[in-house]
Structure formats: C-alpha cells, structure tokens
Amino acid sequence: MRLFAIITLAVLTSVFFAAAASSVDSDASAEGRPDAAAETQKIRPPPEITPVRDLLGLTREAVSTTSMRVCVEGVVTLQEPARHWFYVQDATGGALVVPGSYGMIVQPGQKVRVTGAVGYGIFAPYVEMAEKVEPLGEAPLPEPKSLPLEPQNRNKLFGQFVEIEGYVRDVLPGISYVTFLLVNGTSTFGVRVNGAPPGAVRPDWFEARIRVRGVNWPEGQNILQAHSMEFLETLSEGTTRPFDRPFMKAADLIDGQRPDNDRRVKISAHFVGSERDAGWMYESDGVVVRVAVLPVLPRSGGQPGIMPNMAPVQWADGRTRAVAVGDEVAVLGEPLLENGSLVMQNAQVLVVKSGAVSVMPRPTTASALAATPDIHRLVRLTAEMVSMKSSPLPVLQAVRHDMELRDGPVTFPAHIYVSAGKEQPSIERGYLVELTGFVVEGRPGARQPFAIAMPSDAELRVLRLSAHAQLVRMLPWIGAGALVLLGAVGWIVALQRKVMFQKREVVMREALRRELEQRVEERTNELDRTRQDLERALSAEKELGQLKSRFVSIVSHEFRTPLAVIGSSAEIVERYHDRLSSGQRGEHIESIVKNVRRMACMMEDALVLSRLDSSALACRPRHLDPVALCTRLVDEMTSASERRNPVRVEAGAGLEKPACLDETLLRHMLANLLGNASKYSPQGSPVTLRVWREGDEAHFEVEDQGIGIPEADQARIFEAFHRAENVGKIKGTGLGLVITKRCCDLHGGRITFVSRLGEGTCFHIVIPCHEKPAQAFVSTVVNTSSGHTS
Secondary structure: OHHHHHHHHHHHHHHHHHHHHHHHHHHHHHHHOOOHHHHHHHHOOOOOEOOHHHHHOOOHHHHHHOOOEEEEEEEEEEEOOOOOOEEEEOOOOEEEEEEOOOOOOOOOOEEEEEEEEEEEOOOOEEEEEEEEEEEEEEOOOOOOEEOOOOHHHHHHHOOOEEEEEEEEEEEEEOOOEEEEEEEEOOEEEEEEEEOOOOOOOOHHHOOOEEEEEEEOOOEOOEEEEEOOHHHEEEEEOOOOOOOOOOEEOHHHHHOOOOOOOOOOEEEEEEEEEEEOOOEEEEEEOOEEEEEEEOOOOOOOOOOOOOOOOOEOEEOOOOOEEOOOOOOEEEEEEEEEEEOOEEEEEEEEEEEEEOOOOOOOOEEOOHHHHHHOOOOOOEEEEEEEEEEEEEEEEOOOOEEEEEEEEEEOOEEEEEEEEEEOOOOOOOOOOOEEEEEEEEEEEOOOOOOOOEEEEEOOHHHEEEEEEOHHHHHHHHHHHHHHHHHHHHHHHHHHHHHHHHHHHHHHHHHHHHHHHHHHHHHHHHHHHHHHHHHHHHHHHHHHHHHHHHHHHHHHHHHHHHHHHHHHHHHHHHHHHHHOOOOOOHHHHHHHHHHHHHHHHHHHHHHHHHHHHHHHHOOOOOEOOEEOOHHHHHHHHHHHHHHHOOOOOOEEEEEOOOOOOOOEEOHHHHHHHHHHHHHHHHHOOOOOOOEEEEEEEEOOEEEEEEEOOOOOOOHHHHOOOOOOOOOOOOOOOOOOOOOHHHHHHHHHHHOOOEEEEEEEOOOEEEEEEEEEOEOOOOOOEOOOOOOOOOOOOO
16 A cells, blocks of 8 residues: 555656646747747737726626626726725726735725726726736826715716815714715715724814815715825814804894804704704794704714714614704704795704793694795694595605695695604594694695695694585485485376376377378488489480580581691692692682681680690789780781771770789680680671779670670570571681680689670670789689580
C-alpha cells in the first residue's frame, strides 16, 4: 500500500510539472506570435467602453431578458465604506458599481475602468458583480451641479456629483454616518454624510445653513450621499435654543410684517385640533392658523438627535409625544399666506402649558357657512345624511369616509379618517347626524363653498331619522292601506266594467266590420290606381313610339330632299361640266352648298339637343352687352337669309347696369326664335327684337307677323318633332323651340308666348342677370317631353 501511494504521488507530481512546462511554453509561444493575444481575445472579447448615459438608458425589460456586460470608465465620486459600493461619473452621467469582491477599495478622485454585468435596481440600471476594476490614475472630481429642489426635477441629475443647500431641521447620527433633514423653501429632503466619527454631531447645527456635495442617488428618504465630512460646508451658524426668539402676532404676519434677517418666526397659540387633510389647527390672538408640521428623521434605538423636545415626535417604540386640545404652544415655522389665511410651513411645535384653555366648537348652520365659510374654524352643526362612500387607504392604515350632507337648501361634503383597526361608521341615508370639525375649502369646480373635515370618529354622532326620511319609511304602510281600499273599490268597479266590456265587444265588432269595408274600398282604389298607372305607362310607351316614328319620318324626309338635290346637282356638274356655262355651274354649286348648310343646321340642332339632354352643356355667365349681342346676331341672320325679312332691334331701359349672361345659350334661344319668325312670316314682313332689363332680370321679346300657331297646337308647341298643322310645305324639324326651351331652363329663366292664327306670334324670354361671373353650373330642371315648331 505504501508503495502504491508513493507511485501515485510520483505520477501526479510529473503530470503537474508537465502541465506547468506546457503553460510556460505556451506563454513563450504566445510572446513570440503577434496574433496569440488576438486568438485569446476571440474566446471572450471584453466589451467596448460604454457611456454611462447609454447604461442608464436601458429598460428593466431589456436588462431582465438579456445577459449584458459593460465596460464603464470614469472618476470615482463616492464610496460607501460599509458595503464597498462606489459611484463613477463620466462626461455623460453617473452610475453605481457593486464589486464582485468586497476587497476592492477606491477613493473619490480616482479614475477607474470597470467591467461587469448589468443589473437593475429600484431606480435605474447599475454595474453588478464587477469582476475587474482597473485604476487609471488620479483625476479631479467633476464640477458639482446644483440639484433642483422640486421633486419632479430631482432625477434630471440622477447619479451625478451635485451640491445642495438648506437649513438643518434635524440631525440623526448613525454608526459611521450622519443624516441631515434639510429644508429649502417648501422642499424637504434628507442628506447622508459618510465617514462621520462617533460624537461628530454638533448641537449648534440646528437651523444652520449648510452646503453638501455628493452623489444624487436616492436611498430611502435620502436624496444625496456624501463621501465624508470634508464634503460638508457650513454657510451660517445654527443655534442650540431655537425657541429663544421673540414672539410675533399672527395678525401682523397676515399684514406682511416679519423680520428681514430670519425665514422662521415664532408665534404663541393654543391647539384646537388636527385633521389629515387640513393639518394642525391653532388659534393665535383670535386668528386661525394652519400648521404644516415638519416631519422628523426615523429614529432607531431611541436616538434623539439634536431636535428639541417638540411635538409631535414619533419614537421607535411607537410612543408619540403630541399636543392635546387646549394646550398652549409655541409654533416655530415659515409663515405663508394662502387665500388670506396664515399657514406655518415646515413648523415645529413646543408645548408651553398643558390644558391652558378650553376649546369649544362654534354652533352654526350650513346656510350661515354658505354665506360666510369662515375657513379653518372649529364648528358644530346638524345635517341629514345624503350618501356615504368609504375608501381604504392601506398606506395610512386608515379608511376615509366621504359624506354628502344636506341642511335645508344647502348640500355640502364632509370627510373623516378612521384607523383600519377601529369600527367603521355606517350611517344610512336620511339620518340626522351631528358633526364637529374644521371648515375647509370645498372641491374645486363644485358649487360648494365649504366642506367639513372631522378630526376623529368621536366628532360624528347619529341622532335620529329626519322627518323627510320618516315620511319615506311610512310610505310602504300608507301604500298598503291604499291598496286595500283600492281593492274594495276595484271589486265594485269590476262589476261595472264587465258590462262595459260586453258593450265594448259589440262596438269592436262593429268597428271591425267597418274596418274590413274600408280595407276593401282601399284595395279597390289601389287596384284602380294601378290600372291608371299601367294605362299611363302604356300611353307613354305609345307616345315614345310615335315620337320615334316622327323622328324617323322627319329625318328621312328632311335629309332625303337635300341629299337628292346635292346628288342631282353634283351629277349634272360631273357629266355636263364642259357644256355648262360658268353661271350654270355656279347655280348648281350654290345649290349644293345651300343644301349642305341646311343638313349641317339640322345636325347642329340634333347635337345641341343631345348635349342638353345629357347635361353636357353648362351655363357659364360672363359679362356681356345684351344690345351689342342682339345687334350682331341680327346682322348675321339677315345676311344668311339674304335679307328676306327686315329685323328691328329695340333697346329698352335698365341696360346700363352690368349683366352676366351665357352668350352661347342666349345665341341658341334668339337664333331659333328669329329664324322661326323669318321662316313663318311672309317675305318682307318685319320682325322685331326687343331687349330691356327690370331689376335683376333681362327681358327678350321676338315678335313677327307670320302665320301664327293654331290654338290646338299651342299646348304641344314645346314637344320634340311636333309641328303645327298650318306649316304646310315650310321645311323644319320641330327642334328649334325644344332647344330654346331647354336653354332657357338651363339659364334659370322662363319663356312664354302669345299667338293668333294669321296675325303673328310674340315669344317673351325672362332670364336672371348675374352681377358677377359665376362657375359653370348645369340645370337641375327635370326634363319633360317638350318640343317646338321649327
């Protein structure tokens, strides 16, 4: 066995030295090869330098779901001796570093490079389990920035080296640190200074103004931590007897009087009571004062700090030194006026004499308080419960009860806080309650000038049901009696109703018979209307067929004649061109041109009518001179008809005003009317065109002395393809007056006529005048079958 052990030891020794030699050879080889370090680096490359700002920008979700390593380089600003944690800051921000080994010691002003994993604390990410801290030499501490005092802005310099000033209101020593409670204006904050030796607390620090430089990384109630007492500077000396100053009157403070060299003043008062929302209430020289008591630092082991024996003070064993109602007290605080009322901010209270006065609430009514709210007074009144809502407050270990009360015409709110372990009040609607409490301001925006804040549930007493509630509770019994009475009456009435039902049944049968007869009559009338509708539809279909027949007949007749003339003249010119004289050839060519123009006019009428039917032709009013337009149109038509009939233009009154009309539509209307007047009048018979203006309407009148329109045809004169029976062999398509009527409707005007057989016809057009050019619009007039003689 001994031999076996010796052999085993020898083998292990040889393996150990072989491994050592291999390691030496490997190192030597690595020194000889430039890329050896690079190959080692590929196994686990260190992370690049990460700005602290990027580290703080990581979210909790990103840190918890991804394993991250960072390398941060910066200046050490603080080290916590107890835990060896330290804080580093670069140009972008500051962060906390938790070393993996607690043997790492760094000092403020030392530049380091830290490599480690990323963790997420209560407020922000930090470097945890730092496995490597490399010293890089000494570096100056960053220039401290002034920390904003507002709670919502303190995180703007989170983790950075800052400085803060304030007045000392409490100091609490620890094992190796000192905690200060500082006040600056309305802001209260805690500061912890590390490295304080035992007995470092000075009694004269109370109310001293100090400046502290440290790291803004909140922990508990502290918002700033300093490395040592060297980072604390006293700006003004404090006092060991803060209450040794003269009293001031509350009335003088309301008037604006206060010492120039001191932010805090002392007043004499007696305690009335306290309420969570309203604060502590005191009366000083007949003036109600609301006191916002300054909190104290949390004690442990009965440490008193340097704060004088003032109330209220919460001790570690749960005992509370508090003022009692009626105590004479001295209040030391910063005066502030809110809506004319005096508030002592950041105040501390010292009991001068217990039970000095007897405090009695002032009896009043809701109507009196509505007229004069008397804010912050202790009052007693009686009201009726309207509603009550309870809200648990786990943080305060209490329940808040919000009540709505009514006293006569006035409705007002009240609230009370009751500890969670006590019996909670439950008051039904309609009960009268007596309540004692402070008058406070009503809810903003509500029509309630005041509210009542009760200090405790002892100030709420239930009296009795109100008269209104008693009446409401009696209503079921009154209703039951009424039901019995109504039942008796109903039995009597039921006998009468039985007879009435029989009579009603007869009446209903008669009504049913009449209803059936009426339905039969209505159904018969409906069938008659349906038959009439079918007859009208059949008549319309026949009329449409006749219209198509007339269109085919007229088109075939009107087109056949000019086509025959054109073909005949063209054939003569073609065959006998050399035999014909120049005059004869001119006559045939003139005949061809004349008939081509006639066909073109017919096609133009058909195209204009098609555009009107398809709403493709719009009314576009423009500035024009109606007289000039009529004159040009008459000259054109007179030349085209070889002056067959003289046309006279008569201009009336009102034409000096500007007018906006559609020249194209107006040309179609007047050209058709003048053409018909010339065509259906004897040669040489005069035609008159009159134009004038009345108000916002332009009037055009075309009068001839032609054959006139028979009375039987006047009702259908505006139907398409309809021609009067007296036109004889006068050529036409029956579309001229259709176009005139459609153009007039499109312009928003109206057309009328007067005609006597053999004496002539007078057409009158009225068109609205626009004062300025308008956008094009299309007539929305429903097109009925209308036509004209042409």
